[in-house]
Amino acid sequence: MSKIMIITEKPTAAKKIAEALDEKGSPKEVQKRKASYFECSRNNDILIVVYALGHLFELKQTEPGWKYPRLDTEWVPKYEVIKKDKSSKPLINLMNKLAKDIDQFIVATDYDIEGSLIGYLSLVYACNAEPNKATRMIFSTLTKKDIVESYESPSSLDFPMIDAGQVRHEVDWLYGINLTRALTLSVKNVAGWFKIISTGRVQGPTLSFVAKRDYDINVYVPTPFWGIKIIGEYEGTKLEIEFEKKKIETLLDADNIVKDLRNTSATIKAINRRKRTQSPPSPFNLSGLQSEAYRHFGFKPSRTLALAQKLYLDALISYPRTSSQKIPESIDVKQILKNLETRKKYSAEAKQILKIEKLIPKQGEKTDPAHPAIHPTGNKPTRRLTPSENKLYDLIVRRFFALFGEPAVKESIRADLVSGKHKMYLRGLRIIEYGWMRYYKPYAYTKEKEIPSIIEGESLSLTSIEREDKFTSPPARYNPSSLLKVLERKNLGTKSTRSGIVDSLRSRGYTLNDTFEISTLGYATLDTLETYVPRVLSIEFTRHLEEEMGQIQDGAQRREEVLAEAKRDLLTLLKTFKEQEKEIGQALVAGLQRYWKAKEELGPCPACEDGTLIIIKSPKTGKRFVGCTNYREKKCEQTFALPQKGIITPLEKECPHCGHIMFQVRSGRRKWETCVNWTECPGRQEDIQELEKRRKQRSEKKEDKK
Amino acid sequence: MECIVCGKETEEEKKYCKYHGEAHSKLYETYERWREARPISWKEYLDEVYERDETGKWVREIIDHIMQ
Numbered sequence: 113m114s115k116i117m118i119i120t121e122k123p124t125a126a127k128k129i130a131e132a133l134d135e136k137g138s139p140k141e142v143q144k145r146k147a148s149y150f151e152c153s154r155n156n157d158i159l160i161v162v163y164a165l166g167h168l169f170e171l172k173q174t175e176p177g178w179k180y181p182r183l184d185t186e187w188v189p190k191y192e193v194i195k196k197d198k199s200s201k202p203l204i205n206l207m208n209k210l211a212k213d214i215d216q217f218i219v220a221t222d223y224d225i226e227g228s229l230i231g232y233l234s235l236v237y238a239c240n241a242e243p244n245k246a247t248r249m250i251f252s253t254l255t256k257k258d259i260v261e262s263y264e265s266p267s268s269l270d271f272p273m274i275d276a277g278q279v280r281h282e283v284d285w286l287y288g289i290n291l292t293r294a295l296t297l298s299v300k301n302v303a304g305w306f307k308i309i310s311t312g313r314v315q316g317p318t319l320s321f322v323a324k325r326d327y328d329i330n331v332y333v334p335t336p337f338w339g340i341k342i343i344g345e346y347e348g349t350k351l352e353i354e355f356e357k358k359k360i361e362t363l364l365d366a367d368n369i370v371k372d373l374r375n376t377s378a379t380i381k382a383i384n385r386r387k388r389t390q391s392p393p394s395p396f397n398l399s400g401l402q403s404e405a406y407r408h409f410g411f412k413p414s415r416t417l418a419l420a421q422k423l424y425l426d427a428l429i430s431y432p433r434t435s436s437q438k439i440p441e442s443i444d445v446k447q448i449l450k451n452l453e454t455r456k457k458y459s460a461e462a463k464q465i466l467k468i469e470k471l472i473p474k475q476g477e478k479t480d481p482a483h484p485a486i487h488p489t490g491n492k493p494t495r496r497l498t499p500s501e502n503k504l505y506d507l508i509v510r511r512f513f514a515l516f517g518e519p520a521v522k523e524s525i526r527a528d529l530v531s532g533k534h535k536m537y538l539r540g541l542r543i544i545e546y547g548w549m550r551y552y553k554p555y556a557y558t559k560e561k562e563i564p565s566i567i568e569g570e571s572l573s574l575t576s577i578e579r580e581d582k583f584t585s586p587p588a589r590y591n592p593s594s595l596l597k598v599l600e601r602k603n604l605g606t607k608s609t610r611s612g613i614v615d616s617l618r619s620r621g622y623t624l625n626d627t628f629e630i631s632t633l634g635y636a637t638l639d640t641l642e643t644y645v646p647r648v649l650s651i652e653f654t655r656h657l658e659e660e661m662g663q664i665q666d667g668a669q670r671r672e673e674v675l676a677e678a679k680r681d682l683l684t685l686l687k688t689f690k691e692q693e694k695e696i697g698q699a700l701v702a703g704l705q706r707y708w709k710a711k712e713e714l715g716p717c718p719a720c721e722d723g724t725l726i727i728i729k730s731p732k733t734g735k736r737f738v739g740c741t742n743y744r745e746k747k748c749e750q751t752f753a754l755p756q757k758g759i760i761t762p763l764e765k766e767c768p769h770c771g772h773i774m775f776q777v778r779s780g781r782r783k784w785e786t787c788v789n790w791t792e793c794p795g796r797q798e799d800i801q802e803l804e805k806r807r808k809q810r811s812e813k814k815e816d817k818k
Numbered sequence: 819m820e821c822i823v824c825g826k827e828t829e830e831e832k833k834y835c836k837y838h839g840e841a842h843s844k845l846y847e848t849y850e851r852w853r854e855a856r857p858i859s860w861k862e863y864l865d866e867v868y869e870r871d872e873t874g875k876w877v878r879e880i881i882d883h884i885m886q
Contacts, residue, residue, distance in 0.1 A: 330837065331837070331876055333874070334870050334872035336855050362856065364856075584872070635837075702827065706826070
């Protein structure tokens with residue numbers, strides 16, 4: 113009889129693993145002060161299943177002082193670095209105590225870089241165990257079958273993966289901490305303010321290309337062009353006809369075309385029919401899922417990841433942090449479909465697919481040696497899923513169904529029409545075979561456009577010819593999903609870190625909203641870095657590091673060499689920085705002043721027309737309101753009420769109802785636009801009544817509870 | 819020198835910072851394209867560009883400044 117410790121990453125995973133491995137399926141949860149573990153038995157062995165809560169150990173500088181450069185680090189318990197952290201100490205102490213009489217250690221954290229590192233650090237620093245003697249459970253779903261199989265045939269620890277994880281943390285720490293301190297101290301030394309100005313190995317380049325897009329939009333001047341809108345008629349049916357040129361450069365040309373086509377007819381010169389088959393989409397990897405969830409539900413990538421993680425811990429889907437678009441043969445797709453068939457919601461589609469003789473799912477291009485593509489396990493939820501979890505789960509299940517569908521067949525028809533010297537097109541589209549689209553409803557959608565049966569040589573009368581005045585548009589702003597795709601394409605960050613980087617631009621104040629409009633602080637930081645230390649913004653520089661870290665994982669590079677090179681480069685960078693610290697600080701201080709001003713200034717005062725409306729916090733009540741800058745000189749007493757909750761961002765537009773200046777309020781996930789005159793504005797009275805109704809209902813509910 | 823639109827520091831002897839400088843150049847360059855497309859005076863051009871949603875915010879600030 114042996115005593116075996118299994119180290120997992122989260123309490124939910126620990127419970128699932130303990131339940132799967134316990135012979136009776138009911139492990140004992142042992143509570144020890146503020147931590148717990150699961151105890152179970154299997155094959156006469158006692159299994160102790162412990163859990164971390166993500167990382168229990170963090171990097172800390174070995175030399176003291178909030179200074180730079182600081183290049184040497186060590187792993188220490190998280191609570192030593194993050195003083196507010198209360199959860200890591202009891203867990204580390206528990207692991208340490210339990211590890212004393214353990215015969216064998218098994219790491220069962222997520223099988224990826226982060227998971228392997230969490231397992232390794234817990235093993236070495238919390239359990240004082242010998243990593244070479246420990247084994248590894250590798251699984252992609254938390255189903256009983258996968259857990260038992262991985263327990264019965266464990267592997268050794270993946271040391272290249274652990275090294276890659278360590279070096280990623282070390283390099284990110286070195287760059288993030290040193291550069292952020294350099295920027296922050298430059299401001300402190302110039303103005304005496306302590307305001308964290310952050311940048312990092314990936315954050316800098318990300319800010320750089322988000323700003324490039326913002327710049328292109330801000331200097332954009334639209335130019336006019338014209339289109340021709342043509343409506344034809346064939347046997348009483350009105351038809352939309354496309355002019356051969358979508359963009360006509362001059363007004364004169366557009367007017368001449370209209371003149372030429374008015375009161376004429378067009379002859380059908382040729383009819384082209386083209387059948388196009390569309391293969392099923394690829395299985396989901398994480399970025400594919402994030403992109404599709406944003407498209408259909410508007411979920412930010414970080415939210416999709418968090419929801420998918422919950423579904424994984426409930427053993428409803430496979431491990432979501434994967435790059436793979438492949439469903440390997442080892443996955444029993446038939447059994448998954450059979451399980452889904454038992455669920456009313458998916459029964460019809462699953463039944464249909466199970467009739468297929470050979471169940472071969474569509475495979476994508478991308479691979480990941482650690483995990484397959486995201487797919488459902490077929491398990492039934494054991495709790496009521498939230499509406500958001502339900503949406504994501506449905507998307508994953510229906511995409512899985514679509515993999516087994518036949519290609520969809522679409523027919524496009526184009527009739528070439530001629531009137532005088534001008535050509536036009538009549539286009540139609542119909543779906544001949546729905547194939548996989550049938551299973552991927554409502555997420556696969558094609559708008560069909562029917563056209564009547566026409567014959568070459570026939571004529572259509574052109575009943576309406578109109579000139580359309582149009583303007584060119586600036587490039588589209590990024591959204592969280594498109595930015596994530598760009599990061600992936602440029603090989604910046606990893607599948608696990610990208611969504612956090614996207615969010616950090618906002619939380620650091622560098623962008624103003626989800627469309628990644630750069631703030632004055634963002635531009636100030638960017639300008640400063642571009643002028644004095646442009647390497648921090650270089651995509652090539654960080655991509656080179658990224659490639660080297662990838663090579664460590666493949667066993668082609670040594671961790672120590674990559675780390676030494678990164679330190680050398682950083683030292684050179686910091687030396688350049690130090691030499692120009694004063695200039696950098698001055699530039700940032702000027703930028704910060706503009707940023708704070710922009711955040712509190714709403715626009716000209718409508719009462720005195722001389723002052724500026726600014727957001728003021730009452731020193732007496734602590735409440736905020738809008739007042740005029742001329743108030744102090746007693747020249748203007750104009751004030752407006754402000755909502756007390758949420759972040760206020762001035763908008764450069766006027767209220768369509770009363771003409772007052774507008775602003776945006778963002779509170780939690782809700783955001784809305786209103787004007788400074790919102791309490792009196794004639795266009796907002798309904799909103800106020802609605803608000804009062806909601807308040808009343810809330811207070812009534814509170815009363816009822818009492 | 820300070821940018822006459824936003825007060826940011828400019829490169830020596832320049833009226834505008836690099837952002838408003840670029841917006842200013844674009845505004846003048848594009849006027850030629852507008853004139854090729856249809857007859858329009860400078861004043862009408864500025865009014866129309868200012869009103870368009872597609873116009874960048876720095877371009878609008880430059881127009882504000884020119885109009886003043």
